[in-house]
Amino acid sequence: MTAFKNLMDFTRQTVALGQISGRLGWDQETMMAEGSGAQRAEETAALEGVLHARRTDPKVTQWLADIHDATLDQAGQAQMRLIREQHTRASKVPGDLAAEIARVTSSAQGIWAQARAAENFAQFAPTLERVIALKREEAQAIAGDGDVYDAMLQDYEPGTSAKEIGAMFDALRPRLVALRGKILGSETTPRALDRDFDPDLQMALSNKLAQGFGYDFNRGRLDKAVHPFSSGSGNDVRITTRTDPRNPFNCIYSTIHEVGHACYEQNISQDYLLTPVGNGVSMGVHESQSRIYENQIGRGAAYSDYLFGQMTQTFGDIGVADAEAFFATVNRVSSGYIRTEADEIHYNLHVLLRFDLERQLVSGELAVADLPEAWNARFEADFGVKVDKPSNGCLQDVHWSVGLFGYFPTYTLGNVYAGCLNQAMRKDLVGLDTEFAQGDTSRATQWLAQNVQQHGGLFESRDVIARATGGIVNEQPLLAYLEEKFGQIYNL
Amino acid sequence: MTAFKNLMDFTRQTVALGQISGRLGWDQETMMAEGSGAQRAEETAALEGVLHARRTDPKVTQWLADIHDATLDQAGQAQMRLIREQHTRASKVPGDLAAEIARVTSSAQGIWAQARAAENFAQFAPTLERVIALKREEAQAIAGDGDVYDAMLQDYEPGTSAKEIGAMFDALRPRLVALRGKILGSETTPRALDRDFDPDLQMALSNKLAQGFGYDFNRGRLDKAVHPFSSGSGNDVRITTRTDPRNPFNCIYSTIHEVGHACYEQNISQDYLLTPVGNGVSMGVHESQSRIYENQIGRGAAYSDYLFGQMTQTFGDIGVADAEAFFATVNRVSSGYIRTEADEIHYNLHVLLRFDLERQLVSGELAVADLPEAWNARFEADFGVKVDKPSNGCLQDVHWSVGLFGYFPTYTLGNVYAGCLNQAMRKDLVGLDTEFAQGDTSRATQWLAQNVQQHGGLFESRDVIARATGGIVNEQPLLAYLEEKFGQIYNL
Structure with a gap:
């Protein structure tokens, strides 16, 4: 030994x-x-x-x-x-x-x-x-x-392959395109926010929400940065967010997203501190935690109830009538050009586009010179809009410039995993929504800590999800969740 | 090569x-x-x-x-x-x-x-x-x-010896003891501050003063910490200070002190960046920079003029009549127990005490068990006051617990060097006080940058001072400076 x-x-x-x-x-x-x-x-x-x-x-x-x-x-x-x-x-x-x-x-x-x-x-x-x-x-x-x-x-999602991911993504794409088509063709238009929100109050509220989600400020801190991120493992895990006076959701949901990443790292068993197993197992599983905190919980109807109360308490009249309208507001669908600003449906279409194009770039099938044309054609096909300028098209993301090939698919893989985990968690735990509506996410986050986070790198990434879900690792729960939630909001 | x-x-x-x-x-x-x-x-x-x-x-x-x-x-x-x-x-x-x-x-x-x-x-x-x-x-x-x-x-002041330092300190001690005796026996009692000062305003003023002294915020930052310090070399030199609502001088002079340390590091020639020569040469020379910024300039009559204006502008009526009274206030002499709170005269007596006792501890001449008694006897001899409790006596400093033997003398060595530099600088540059009274310290700090700071570790510590002063490296300028300044304030 x-x-x-x-x-x-x-x-x-x-x-x-x-x-x-x-x-x-x-x-x-x-x-x-x-x-x-x-x-x-x-x-x-x-x-x-x-x-x-x-x-x-x-x-x-x-x-x-x-x-x-x-x-x-x-x-x-x-x-x-x-x-x-x-x-x-x-x-x-x-x-x-x-x-x-x-x-x-x-x-x-x-x-x-x-x-x-x-x-x-x-x-x-x-x-x-x-x-x-x-x-x-x-x-x-x-x-x-x-x-x-x-x-x-393998650098981002060890143990997986383009074939495995491609099969999931190919199943996702037509139903996401169909769903966005129905939504944008519907009569419903959720109200957008249209006033200024004090940045200091945004940070104070973010701080409170982070604590509510179980982020341990005794082993981390929350600061502002240009791009939100989570950094560190074990007992020093720090997060950042940003503030835009016109868009408090940027600050709030970035915080909740990073809290998901950070709680994953903070909740890994202390037995694995400062060892390879003491880190989140993959980018995909990491993203599943940030996404389930941000979307399946944070943008759910029940938590929206709570957040609506917190928003009006913090900022006064926010120009949205009630919690139900607020739930629609935080889930507004619109086909913008920019991945990082996209709603839950378009976000995945953004990723699928990049996954397909980057494989072609790496194989040489697509020449770099032809990238803008290929991007724009695919964008128009999936988003129904023509790209107006490169910064809204293939120049929008930093990733490829710094050599991050193979990274993009982990975003949607995270969404897929989050869908699976959400389904399993709600089967295990009855009555979560009543607690979420009070801002109490503790049973949900404990379930995630117990079933996913504590293990760190003990199991391979797909196995972590499979163990937590009783073997279900596919795109169906995510699709069902999206179709149900947006069907409700948009009366489809 | x-x-x-x-x-x-x-x-x-x-x-x-x-x-x-x-x-x-x-x-x-x-x-x-x-x-x-x-x-x-x-x-x-x-x-x-x-x-x-x-x-x-x-x-x-x-x-x-x-x-x-x-x-x-x-x-x-x-x-x-x-x-x-x-x-x-x-x-x-x-x-x-x-x-x-x-x-x-x-x-x-x-x-x-x-x-x-x-x-x-x-x-x-x-x-x-x-x-x-x-x-x-x-x-x-x-x-x-x-x-x-x-x-x-050698870890703190390479190239020097206890004999060399001891000779200086032995010459200092009787005149410092005599000076404090005269001051405490005089009729003059400078007014102390007696109100609260908003910590945020203290920090804002400290920030302004740091900039005025030439600290480059583009290559550093100022934060709060329990103990003020300066950290880093070259192009990332950060300082800290602290705030006490009752005592704004703590914040202000700690800042100016740390700015002296930081400017030394920031002003070392970029040719030496990230090399051994690219650091301040010794603790003594480092302390000479922090002390000359803090005391010879910062607590001088001319700069006090400027600072009085800044204080009243920032805080309103501070309870001190005019700039002359303010000059006396920032130089109040009182025989407290604590080194870090001591005035310019008692501070050195504190150091001399520690220098003598630590040599005896290291040689074995003084047993650890006998330290309190030796400390208290010496304190009473030099300060005219009996130590009332260990935290006000030999337990007040962290240094010995963490093994810093040979460190204390560099504080007074820094004061001695600052005295020499101040004398030489005032010989070289005519009319400094007119500028200091406007808060303009640029010619002085440029002189220090040129004659001391830029060299980093190029010369040995004593040589750095000797080159800047035309060969004068002894305790006389410091004594002359103290006797003149406090003679004026206390009408001796």
Whole structure:
């Protein structure tokens, strides 16, 4: 057992250093002064160098060879699986290539931002080609004879494949398109908010709602940042949100969304603290937690009752007649261009579009030069609207510029998982809506902590969901939930 | 030159990792939630492990052997001197001993805090004995045949000795004791503040004053913390202060003090960024900057003019008649028990007491059990007051509990250096007071940047001061400054 103990001691330190890296990222987005950026880049690079050396350390290779997984308990075996995966991945990618990817993607983000501001895709195209070529090379090094795009997926959703995801998404697409068609053709138009909302009061309310959802402020904090995010694992998990005076829902639902991510990390068993198992298992399962907090609970009819009361108590008359109207307001459907502003239905159509196009970009089937045309055609087909400018089309997301291929599908996978979990939870727990209407989400969040969150990386991602749902992992619960909820709101 | 380049590349990364460690410390004091403490300790320990391994890396030993310092330019030679000192020190201390010191001092701080709260020195004595024994063992490992206390001094004020410092301090003591005697026997009693001051307004004013002193908010930030401090080097230097509604000077002068430290770090030549030379050269020179900003400038008659205007503008009537009375108020002398609350005269008497006692503790001449008695006797001799309880006596400072022996004298060394610099600066620059009275400190701070701050660790600490003052490095300018200023205020 000495090899395993040594490996775990070494790994625990590596994970601790990884947490520090995350804290620096948080600091950069929330606290750091602008003029500190260049020095910070060098500090971060030094830490990344240490982490890379540890991930590929020959001592780890030797320990991994010396340990017989079968002699370990369940948690030990899960640790071994994750350590092995990370070590193998890091060892397969040549150091020069990793450094080149870091260099190119770091400047690519700026080039993308400029091209987007200039509404000029051609300005970004050569950089995107370079990023794709490098990420393809990296994925080939990892995949060997396997599929290149599937190798990319493993960074975000280990254990899944484009085939498996594609089958779900192909089943989703026609029913989502049909649903949005019916909604936009209906007579119902939920009222939008149309006044200013004090940003400080938005933050105060967000704070209260975060506490209500079980976020532990004794092991984290809530700040403002340009983009909402959750950062850190275990006992230091911090979240951010943003405020827009015209749109308090941006602040409130971003908070609830990030609280879902953060509670996942905070509620992982303390037995796994600062180990590979002590992290959320995948981006998809992570997103299932943020989405079920935000949507299935936070945008449900019962919680809307509570939130309507909180809103009027905080802001006075918000221009919406009653809780029922408010429920419709927070679930307004409209076919905008921008993924991050999309409602629950269009959001998934956005993701499906990106999933299909990025696979074609990676395989070479779609040339970068042809991306705008392909994007715009697909958008018009699914959204019924012509893209008016690149910043509303294929230049809207930062992801591809920084090399995040295989990341987009985890958003909708998260929605699919959230649908499954919501169905199972409501079968297990009777009377949730009565509690939600009082703002009490404790039985629901405890159910999620018990059935999903506490396990961290103990099981593979699909297994986590399957264990919680009695084996149901497919798109049907999500579709049923969407069709029922929006059918009710829009009288379909 | 390859060895030198390799050494500098390696060192630059080490310094960058050290900056990260500093940032974690800042975060812990300002942002981190309480419940994150235990995890943070583990994260910090992991990073310290990495830093220790790098500081003693055999590659460094080899590079140091391969490089001929004489072939390098001035900056290169200074880098080599500092790298050599750090590597030698780290290599001489056995890893087990370093770990044991870290372990013991980390719990000793808590034991000290408890003993202080309980007013029970005996409760802390065994721990203090253990800390002294360990620090003595460490210093012996470093000193070899040399003096043990001098070895301790090198961590804070490299290049100096107890003999050199002792000579200065022995010259200071009688004149300071005489000065305080005359002041406390005089008829003059400056008015104290006696109202509440809004903490938010205190912070807003501190912010303005920090900017006025040249602190660059584009490469730093000002927050609240329990203990004011400055943290970081180069382009990310952050400061903290605190607010007490009854005592706005605490906030204001802590800010100006930390601005002095921070400007030193911010103004070091960018050529030395993230290298050993890119840090303030010693604690004494650091303290000279914080003190000259805080006292020689900030508590001078001319700047008091400006500050009186700012205070009344910010807070309305502060209960002090005019700028002249205000100048006396910010320089009130009173013989309190606590070092951190002391005026410019008593502060040094506090330090001299600690310097003498800690040398005796380290040499074994004074037993830990006898410390309270020795402290109280010396305090009564110099301050004319009997110590009433341990928290007002030898239990007031955290330093010894965490192993900081050799640190105290740098406070008064800083005052001595500040006295020398102030004298030289006023010889070089005519008409400063007219500018200070308008709140314009730019010529003074530029003089300090030019003559002291930009050099970082290029010269040894005493040399930095000597170069700026034309060779004057002694206690006379400080004494002359104190006797003149307080003579004027107290009509002596």
